[in-house]
Amino acid sequence: MNQSRQTVAFIAPISEILRAYWASDRWTLMVVAAVVFLSSASSVAAPYLFSRLVDSLPHVGAVSALIWGFVTYAVLLGVSSALQHMVQYLSFMSAENLGFITSTRFFERLLKKTALFFIENNPAEIQAAGEKGRDALTILVQLALIVFIPGVTQILLSLITLGALIKIEVVAIVIAYGAGSIALTILANRRTRALLDAAVAAGQENARFVGNAMNAMETLRYFSSHGWLSGRFNTKAKEVRDNWRAYALRRVAYVAILGLGLTIQFAVTFLLLLPRYATGELTIGGIVLFNTLLLQLNMPFEMIAHAIDDVARSRASLAPLAAMWDAPEERQGAHAPTFVPSEGRMDFEDVAYAYDNARGVNSVNFTAQRGGITFIVGETGSGKSTVFKLALKSIEPNSGQIRVDGVNLACIERADWYSAVAVVPQDVVLLNESLADNILLGRPRDETRLRSAIEKAAILSFIEALPDGLETKVGERGLKLSGGERQRVAIARALYGNPAILFLDEASSALDEATERDIMEHIRMLSTAVTVLAITHRRTVIADTDTVIELDRKTTDPQANSKTQRKTFVP
Numbered sequence: 001m002n003q004s005r006q007t008v009a010f011i012a013p014i015s016e017i018l019r020a021y022w023a024s025d026r027w028t029l030m031v032v033a034a035v036v037f038l039s040s041a042s043s044v045a046a047p048y049l050f051s052r053l054v055d056s057l058p059h060v061g062a063v064s065a066l067i068w069g070f071v072t073y074a075v076l077l078g079v080s081s082a083l084q085h086m087v088q089y090l091s092f093m094s095a096e097n098l099g100f101i102t103s104t105r106f107f108e109r110l111l112k113k114t115a116l117f118f119i120e121n122n123p124a125e126i127q128a129a130g131e132k133g134r135d136a137l138t139i140l141v142q143l144a145l146i147v148f149i150p151g152v153t154q155i156l157l158s159l160i161t162l163g164a165l166i167k168i169e170v171v172a173i174v175i176a177y178g179a180g181s182i183a184l185t186i187l188a189n190r191r192t193r194a195l196l197d198a199a200v201a202a203g204q205e206n207a208r209f210v211g212n213a214m215n216a217m218e219t220l221r222y223f224s225s226h227g228w229l230s231g232r233f234n235t236k237a238k239e240v241r242d243n244w245r246a247y248a249l250r251r252v253a254y255v256a257i258l259g260l261g262l263t264i265q266f267a268v269t270f271l272l273l274l275p276r277y278a279t280g281e282l283t284i285g286g287i288v289l290f291n292t293l294l295l296q297l298n299m300p301f302e303m304i305a306h307a308i309d310d311v312a313r314s315r316a317s318l319a320p321l322a323a324m325w326d327a328p329e330e331r332q333g334a335h336a337p338t339f340v341p342s343e344g345r346m347d348f349e350d351v352a353y354a355y356d357n358a359r360g361v362n363s364v365n366f367t368a369q370r371g372g373i374t375f376i377v378g379e380t381g382s383g384k385s386t387v388f389k390l391a392l393k394s395i396e397p398n399s400g401q402i403r404v405d406g407v408n409l410a411c412i413e414r415a416d417w418y419s420a421v422a423v424v425p426q427d428v429v430l431l432n433e434s435l436a437d438n439i440l441l442g443r444p445r446d447e448t449r450l451r452s453a454i455e456k457a458a459i460l461s462f463i464e465a466l467p468d469g470l471e472t473k474v475g476e477r478g479l480k481l482s483g484g485e486r487q488r489v490a491i492a493r494a495l496y497g498n499p500a501i502l503f504l505d506e507a508s509s510a511l512d513e514a515t516e517r518d519i520m521e522h523i524r525m526l527s528t529a530v531t532v533l534a535i536t537h538r539r540t541v542i543a544d545t546d547t548v549i550e551l552d553r554k555t556t557d558p559q560a561n562s563k564t565q566r567k568t569f570v571p
């Protein structure tokens with residue numbers, strides 16, 4: 001990806017988040033701006049007052065005459081210091097809100113991503129990108145509030161004071177030093193950015209690897225893959241460490257050059273000013289003021305220089321979030337007003353879909369309707385899951401149409417469609433919450449409907465025998481339940497919503513044959529009111545009232561022109 005495309009990729013998330021941030025926090029930000037100005041003004045006013053007092057001392061005679069002047073100086077110092085710290089806490093408070101906005105907006109975007117996104121990015125990787133991106137944006141805003149705005153204000157006020165009271169050449173030297181130190185930092189950043197990017201990319205890759213390994217921990221243990229795992233992890237971790245190390249060493253050289261520049265700046269300006277003291281043009285107070293302002297100025301220059309470096313780091317940390325932010329989202333067709341299936345008839349009309357590797361399905365034709373279960377069968381890789389993904393709008397056909405009660409599925413809003421269908425996947429995902437929570441998944445609780453769904457899924461007696469009943473926690477990924485029990489919870493979850501169309505993706509393959517047949521029998525009874533599509537490898541569950549759609553491998557070949565066979569099963 002080239003630089004300008006990268007910049008464009010950053011603009012969308014940053015501008016959306018910052019707009020929301022401004023809308024929610026503009027008063028705090030305006031207070032911060034006011035405090036910043038007052039703090040910068042008092043940090044210049046204090047040394048100015050001190051220099052005037054020093055010059056007045058020999059003339060006034062009695063120190064008591066200047067006592068209020070020194071007290072005012074002390075007050076200004078205190079105010080300046082208090083305001084500076086106040087800015088830090090105000091910006092910290094505001095940045096927390098920015099973190100909240102970033103994480104909630106990112107989560108909202110994730111919910112809209114395509115199925116492919118979750119195949120290509122694992123949960124640990126997505127979480128790492130979200131957290132790093134949130135921290136990076138927070139740092140960027142804090143830098144603006146604590147460093148850039150106060151730094152630039154203080155530099156401007158100090159330069160005006162130096163120019164007006166001491167010598168315009170001094171201003172030129174200070175500007176030259178400031179510009180030099182900032183330019184040097186930018187140069188150093190350019191030279192070290194590749195190391196930074198490599199370190200962040202390797203870190204992100206390790207997060208992805210750890211996420212994959214955690215998902216497959218049991219399997220990896222059975223295959224004694226620990227050596228391979230830690231080897232791969234160590235290689236990437238070493239890459240992260242070595243890149244950071246090389247980065248730090250280059251920065252050390254740059255800091256040495258900056259120190260040399262500071263020495264030259266002070267030496268040259270004193271050489272310029274001392275002859276003016278000798279001729280009486282400059283007072284001792286003037287020299288004190290010059291020294292204080294120059295020392296004071298050193299800090300904002302240094303802070304701005306460091307902040308530029310931090311901006312580079314934050315930019316690198318923001319990259320994974322920006323890439324995920326911009327990843328394709330589910331496409332919505334022209335809006336068909338709230339769609340509710342009536343007959344629940346699904347027609348696949350010459351549907352084709354090819355993945356990137358040209359595999360997929362081709363010329364799929366069939367009709368699924370009520371009155372029996374429509375089974376999708378076929379050898380492994382023949383396209384059964386792909387047909388389901390198409391029917392569930394996870395992917396869109398490359399050609400052909402899927403019609404639901406005559407309406408093109410592409411024109412049905414995803415929200416409408418999901419409220420009309422229910423899916424029981426092959427790999428049931430349960431949350432480590434109660435059985436009730438896992439069945440309801442946030443839908444309003446209706447005891448009668450809940451009991452009926454549990455009964456139909458043949459899990460009522462199991463739940464009733466548990467001491468905590470429906471409130472029993474199921475463990476991480478539902479691992480406190482057997483495979484068959486998890487499957488039944490998923491069936492109850494699907495039935496609770498009274499779907500118009502039910503998809504069973506080898507939903508009962510983990511059950512013993514008798515239970516599977518029992519569940520299928522229950523579902524078959526429902527099929528007068530619900531359209532049921534089921535993938536199965538076990539033909540013994542098919543009854544003579546069911547319809548069988550047989551996919552063959554030719555359907556996955558984009559060159560082939562075979563028609564999907566549609567027939568009623570004859571045992």
Ligand SMILES: Nc1ncnc2c1ncn2[C@@H]1O[C@H](COP(=O)(O)OP(=O)(O)OP(=O)(O)O)[C@@H](O)[C@H]1O
Nearest residue numbers: 355356357359360379380381382383384385386556
């Ligand atoms: N995300 C993907 N990217 C690329 N190719 C894929 C993807 N998913 C499936 N395929 C390919 O598409 C073809 C159909 O796969 P699909 O998963 O639909 O078959 P299936 O009949 O469900 O197989 P199984 O019975 O083994 O679950 C296969 O050749 C498969 O390799």
